[in-house]
Amino acid sequence: MNYIQPNSKHEVFVKNIGVKQRFDKLITKSVNVTPEQVRKSLEFAKKCVEESNDYINLVPDDIKDKELKKEVGTQRIFVEKIAECAVINYLVSKGKDASSIEKNKIGIKTAIAKGMHTRLIIDKSEFSNKKNKKNYYVGVHLNLEMKDKKDKIKRHVIKDLYNIEKVQIFGYLDNKFINELKYETVKNKEGKKEYKFFNKKSQGYESKSEYAKLLDTECKWYYLDRMLPIDNLVKNLK
Structure with a gap:
């Protein structure tokens, strides 16, 4: 795996950001990404687009x-890579390294x-394909426009993406929890x-759909601000 790591732990800065939950507060992490990581992530994204047409799968039909x-393909690949860099930097700050991602089968999902x-959104294919199966999913937000x-x-084009300096890691979920979730689509009073x-504890659970339909795709999702604290994940890592 082509991970882009910081040159040293001293380049990494992590700040706690509290996010209010219904009965508690979720401690998320603001993690910096280095200029070198930004540069290398962009180089990686451009190379992927130049050498393969796989990026087309990331581009909306519009x-x-x-x-x-x-x-847009370059932006989407860069987004995935820079989110990965932020998670690596967080792990480095905790005395771990990039190998923890692959070793522990951690999936990284990014909101822009x-x-x-x-939401943290996981495509149906990741559950049906055993090769793609992850043990944990980390939710990351770039907080851009x-x-x-x-x-x-233009709603698919990200402003000032390559000037990014920090990323917010909201938390994580384990595979068992997200895999057991079921979904329903309803219309509210406004017709939306x-x-x-x-x-499993919800009333009517058995009658609900195994996957949600969002953005013309089947998936599983969960709110970022309801995730488990990312610090707890470190305790579970090998």
Whole structure:
């Protein structure tokens, strides 16, 4: 695995950020990414787009322009890589290293736009394909903005992405918990869709859908601000 690690632990800075929960407070982590990690992540993303057409799978169908597809594909690959860098930096701050990600089968899921993206989302394929199965999922938020969230094209383009300096790690979930969740889509009083999740203790659990339908795909999801504290994950790592 091509991990981009910091040159030393002294380059890493982690700050606690409390996020209010219903009955408690979740301690999330603001973690810096180094300029070198940003540069190398962008180089990695550009190389992926130049050498393969796989990036097309990351580009929304709304985008038809060939060059814009490449731009958005590059951004999406960079997002995944820089989120990975932040998790690596956090692990380094705890005396671990990048090998912990693969060794413990940790999946990293990234939200991008502040105020818009609030969920950890895992595609159905990751549950049906045993090779993709993870033991843990870490939820990361970049807290950035899209160019224009109301425009059907520009809402997919991220503003000032390559100037990113820090990332917020919300927490983690284990595979058993997320795998057992079920879902239902209902309409509220205004006629808008609402998405609900249910655990085994929820009334009517057996009748609910195993996967949710979000963004034209089947998936499992959970709110970032309801995750388990990331510090607890470190205690479980090999």
